[in-house]
Amino acid sequence: MYDVAVERLDSVRGILRRYLNWIQNSAFEGELTEGLLEELKVKLRDAVDVNHDSIIFYTTSNPKWIKKKVLGVEKSEVTQVL
Numbered sequence: 001m002y003d004v005a006v007e008r009l010d011s012v013r014g015i016l017r018r019y020l021n022w023i024q025n026s027a028f029e030g031e032l033t034e035g036l037l038e039e040l041k042v043k044l045r046d047a048v049d050v051n052h053d054s055i056i057f058y059t060t061s062n063p064k065w066i067k068k069k070v071l072g073v074e075k076s077e078v079t080q081v082l
Contacts, residue, residue, distance in 0.1 A: 001026055001027045001028075001055070001056045001058075002016070002026050002027075002053070002054065002055045002056070003026060003053065003054050003055075004048055004049075004053040004054075004055070005049065005052060005053060008047060008048055008049070008053060011047045012044065012047050012048060012053075012055070015040070015043050015044055015047055016028045016040075016044075019032060019036060019039075019040045020032070020040075022075070023074070023075055024075055031063065037057070037059075041057075
């Protein structure tokens with residue numbers, strides 16, 4: 001999930017789309033290896049202003065613990081799992 005200034009929005013969204021699936025306006029999801037997650041964080045650090053923007057990462061050690069339910073329209077189906 002992210003909340004960034006409009007002038008950085010396209011850049012941040014573009015970086016996230018290379019690694020994750022877009023699911024809602026400011027939210028992406030997907031599975032990444034630890035290495036890819038660190039690579040993503042480095043790219044995002046270069047693209048955001050850490051004094052004004054925020055990006056939130058949710059991680060789990062066991063994907064079996066995650067249950068996802070969508071109420072309404074799912075904006076994007078998961079097409080990429082790394």
